[in-house]
Amino acid sequence: MTGAVLCALDDVPDGGSQGFVAETAEGRRAVLAVRKGQSVFAYVNSCPHIGAPLDFKPGQFLNLEKTLIQCANHGALFRIEDGHCISGPCAGKDLQVVPVEVRDGTVYVTGSD
Numbered sequence: 111m112t113g114a115v116l117c118a119l120d121d122v123p124d125g126g127s128q129g130f131v132a133e134t135a136e137g138r139r140a141v142l143a144v145r146k147g148q149s150v151f152a153y154v155n156s157c158p159h160i161g162a163p164l165d166f167k168p169g170q171f172l173n174l175e176k177t178l179i180q181c182a183n184h185g186a187l188f189r190i191e192d193g194h195c196i197s198g199p200c201a202g203k204d205l206q207v208v209p210v211e212v213r214d215g216t217v218y219v220t221g222s223d
């Protein structure tokens with residue numbers, strides 16, 4: 111299984127984030143991706159608070175320190191590694207994981223084909 115291409119690894123700045131539209135196991139979704147070196151963490155771009163996109167400025171999904179994913183709407187904070195909300199109106203809930211894998215500089219959505 112190859113998986114659908116999400117993006118090139120370099121489309122996501124190292125230590126930063128970017129937004130995409132991609133085929134997932136549940137169909138076409140807006141997806142946010144955060145990169146740490148060669149690792150990419152991806153989630154459906156929908157806040158568990160009210161289902162709004164997390165980014166006000168397209169592609170900017172992180173807090174100032176770039177240590178957490180931050181929802182621009184009401185400030186919920188999520189761990190980059192597992193999408194768990196640690197603070198804000200949806201504390202204890204989780205972003206929906208989009209499973210991805212990085213191969214040869216390309217990020218693939220796994221389980222999408």
Ligand code: FES
Nearest residue numbers: 157159181183184
């Ligand atoms: S929509 Fe994300 S915190 Fe309210």
